[in-house]
Amino acid sequence: xxxxxxxxxxxxxxxxxxxxxxxxxxxxxxxxxxxxxxxxxxxxxxxxxxxxxxxxxxxxxxxxxxxxxxxxxxxxxxxxxxxxxxxxxxxxxxxxxxxxxxxxxxxxxxxxxxxxxxxxxxxxxxxxxxxxxxxxxxxxxxxxxxxxxxxxxxxxxxxxxxxxxxxxxxxxxxxxxxxxxxxxxxxxxxxxxxxxxxxxxxxxxxxxxxxxxxxxxxxxxxxxxxxxxxxxxxxxxxxxxxxxxxxxxxxxxxxxxxxxxxxxxxxxxxxxxxxxxxxxxxxxxxxxxxxxxxxxxxxxxxxxxxxxxxxxxxxxxxxxxxxxxxxxxxxxxxxxxxxxxxxxxxxxxxxxxxxxxxx
Amino acid sequence: xxxxxxxxxxxxxxxxxxxxxxxxxxxxxxxxxxxxxxxxxxxxxxxxxxxxxxxxxxxxxxxxxxxxxxxxxxxxxxxxxxxxxxxxxxxxxxxxxxxxxxxxxxxxxxxxxxxxxxxxxxxxxxxxxxxxxxxxxxxxxxxxxxxxxxxxxxxxxxxxxxxxxxxxxxxxxxxxxxxxxxxxxxxxxxxxxxxxxxxxxxxxxxxxxxxxxxxxxxxxxxxxxxxxxxxxxxxxxxxxxxxxxxxxxxxxxxxxxxxxxxxxxxxxxxxxxxxxxxxxxxxxxxxxxxxxxxxxxx
Numbered sequence: 001x002x003x004x005x006x007x008x009x010x011x012x013x014x015x016x017x018x019x020x021x022x023x024x025x026x027x028x029x030x031x032x033x034x035x036x037x038x039x040x041x042x043x044x045x046x047x048x049x050x051x052x053x054x055x056x057x058x059x060x061x062x063x064x065x066x067x068x069x070x071x072x073x074x075x076x077x078x079x080x081x082x083x084x085x086x087x088x089x090x091x092x093x094x095x096x097x098x099x100x101x102x103x104x105x106x107x108x109x110x111x112x113x114x115x116x117x118x119x120x121x122x123x124x125x126x127x128x129x130x131x132x133x134x135x136x137x138x139x140x141x142x143x144x145x146x147x148x149x150x151x152x153x154x155x156x157x158x159x160x161x162x163x164x165x166x167x168x169x170x171x172x173x174x175x176x177x178x179x180x181x182x183x184x185x186x187x188x189x190x191x192x193x194x195x196x197x198x199x200x201x202x203x204x205x206x207x208x209x210x211x212x213x214x215x216x217x218x219x220x221x222x223x224x225x226x227x228x229x230x231x232x233x234x235x236x237x238x239x240x241x242x243x244x245x246x247x248x249x250x251x252x253x254x255x256x257x258x259x260x261x262x263x264x265x266x267x268x269x270x271x272x273x274x275x276x277x278x279x280x281x282x283x284x285x286x287x288x289x290x291x292x293x294x295x296x297x298x299x300x301x302x303x304x305x306x307x308x309x310x311x312x313x314x315x316x317x318x319x320x321x322x323x324x325x326x327x328x329x330x331x332x333x334x335x336x337x338x339x340x341x342x343x344x345x346x347x348x349x350x351x352x353x354x355x356x357x358x359x
Numbered sequence: 360x361x362x363x364x365x366x367x368x369x370x371x372x373x374x375x376x377x378x379x380x381x382x383x384x385x386x387x388x389x390x391x392x393x394x395x396x397x398x399x400x401x402x403x404x405x406x407x408x409x410x411x412x413x414x415x416x417x418x419x420x421x422x423x424x425x426x427x428x429x430x431x432x433x434x435x436x437x438x439x440x441x442x443x444x445x446x447x448x449x450x451x452x453x454x455x456x457x458x459x460x461x462x463x464x465x466x467x468x469x470x471x472x473x474x475x476x477x478x479x480x481x482x483x484x485x486x487x488x489x490x491x492x493x494x495x496x497x498x499x500x501x502x503x504x505x506x507x508x509x510x511x512x513x514x515x516x517x518x519x520x521x522x523x524x525x526x527x528x529x530x531x532x533x534x535x536x537x538x539x540x541x542x543x544x545x546x547x548x549x550x551x552x553x554x555x556x557x558x559x560x561x562x563x564x565x566x567x568x569x570x571x572x573x574x575x576x577x578x579x580x581x582x583x584x585x586x587x588x589x590x591x592x593x594x595x596x597x598x599x600x601x602x603x604x605x606x607x608x609x610x611x612x613x614x615x616x617x618x619x620x621x622x623x624x625x626x627x628x629x630x631x632x633x634x635x636x637x638x639x640x641x642x643x644x645x646x647x648x649x650x651x652x653x654x655x656x657x
Binding site (some may be wrong): 004012015016019021038039040041042043044047048049050051052053054055056057058059061062063064065066071072074075076079080081082083084085087088089100103104106107108110111112113114115116118119122123130131132133135136137139140141142143144150190191192194195196197198201202205252254255257258259261262263265266267269270271272273274275278279 | 360364365366367368369370371372373374375376377378379380382387388390391392394395396397398400401404405419420422423424426427428429430435438446447448449451452453454455456457458459466511512513514517518521525576578579581582583585586587589590591593594595596597598600601602603612613614615616617619620621622623624625630632633635
């Protein structure tokens with residue numbers, strides 16, 4: 001379409017200016033709203049046209065290629081999903097031991113009973129959706145507490161790097177980590193696996209296969225440091241074991257996060273299927289919420305609309321003190337969001353592909 | 360720490376205690392220690408059984424070949440979502456959720472085969488006869504035959520026939536492969552007779568046939584296909600998150616970006632005056648009467 005021609009643009013803008021449109025004639029506006037162009041920007045001929053840029057893979061009519069390897073040829077040569085994960089995320093073929101280790105981790109991650117991903121998959125299933133929608137939802141259950149591979153892994157990477165830079169032993173760096181961060185949901189050490197040997201068996205398997213590296217070594221130190229300060233018994237848990245093993249296999253924290261969340265999604269798919277097979281569908285308005293679970297304001301009459309001003313409470317705060325007072329008060333209103341303080345960070349580690357697309 | 364389940368359900372899939380996680384009766388840790396593969400575990404998950412070695416090999420091939428497909432709706436979905444820099448799992452969730460009625464419709468293909476196999480039994484017809492019936496039914500109705508055709512791989516999907524061949528090499532031919540092969544035969548013949556161009560089998564047509572043959576239900580097959588694709592879509596999203604430009608519209612990049620303003624082509628109603636509130640009622644009534652708006656309703 002491109003821009004509307006100047007004559008028509010001027011005529012339309014003149015008419016609007018004469019009619020006036022709210023506050024758009026204000027001088028406070030950063031530009032003249034009655035001199036704006038109509039229509040879409042013409043194609044940019046000074047830069048290279050848009051293309052999907054990828055280091056990961058390409059395809060043409062007759063082949064699909066990941067990191068240089070034809071994927072059909074990979075399968076014909078006897079490789080499988082496990083190896084393609086190394087290819088996609090690390091651009092390399094894994095050793096047999098690495099392949100065995102990732103296989104082990106993925107079996108362990110496939111199913112976890114009725115925890116978050118399975119539960120959310122079942123809830124979505126009850127609304128009568130496609131299976132894929134439920135599988136997608138289950139992946140979103142992986143955050144920075146449940147399946148906290150990004151938080152865990154980046155922190156481990158940072159402390160190992162810190163140890164190198166500051167010439168600390170891994171034990172010293174681990175102590176520092178535990179002192180500073182505490183035994184939180186992203187530490188990988190907790191009381192969750194005290195009776196279940198699976199996490200320790202996984203670490204032992206990594207050592208037996210010869211794929212254990214600095215991450216496992218560091219986690220062993222973190223366990224010792226946590227045990228030294230914890231009043232409750234703690235040990236390495238599944239987050240700590242799987243996270244450390246995956247990073248020793250060369251996967252970044254983010255790659256680990258994605259791979260393991262997706263692995264669980266297969267299990268979540270089975271939960272979807274079972275929910276549909278066994279359960280009844282859920283209709284809007286069907287579920288009741290028992291009053292005994294409610295601890296909000298007591299039942300109260302809705303004020304007549306004409307009396308609104310009498311009942312209404314303005315949120316406008318004229319001073320920082322007023323603002324602070326209200327902010328603190330609102331923390332008592334559960335569900336308002338005032339008790340949550342978080343940083344919504346840009347996870348990009350680099351930005352821009354300046355080497356791509358020059359004409 | 361509260362360790363109660365988020366939901367209480369009767370389930371035949373798994374249980375988890377403080378001591379172990381058990382899927383279909385097998386301890387996951389014991390399975391991993393014993394040297395079973397991830398593919399074996401998929402059979403346990405969806406079919407409650409240990410597969411034969413050949414079945415395991417077939418699944419390995421099918422999942423591996425389906426994992427990466429460069430720029431498809433799923434990868435594009437993941438990349439598009441990543442532009443706003445949410446948490447990575449959101450990009451993957453979007454990618455997996457792109458699998459619907461057209462993109463990788465594994466369940467639909469499976470249900471189609473099952474429906475005609477069932478009908479053949481009732482009508483006393485052979486698999487070959489039912490394949491012809493299916494092709495005729497679909498093509499007479501102008502309905503696309505599931506598992507045939509791929510918009511990018513116009514000479515037939517490069518993964519498709521090799522999957523059939525692998526299934527044959529592993530001697531895993533059963534009723535599904537017989538049906539699918541016959542379907543393809545009649546499909547090609549019908550298109551040729553109609554003077555239409557060649558359309559090959561796609562990866563769903565061959566891959567889902569293999570999955571069904573080794574005992575997976577349509578939905579289990581769909582889960583396997585769509586979720587395994589999530590692995591590569593996460594890699595595409597991650598690449599863009601780590602090395603690409605957030606938002607996808609920067610004018611400082613030498614290449615025009617995905618949602619640069621110049622990428623927008625608008626074909627809707629022309630620019631027009633916003634009616635003032637006092638003009639609104641009359642304006643709106645006239646607009647409804649004239650009905651010109653109806654061509655834009657979606």
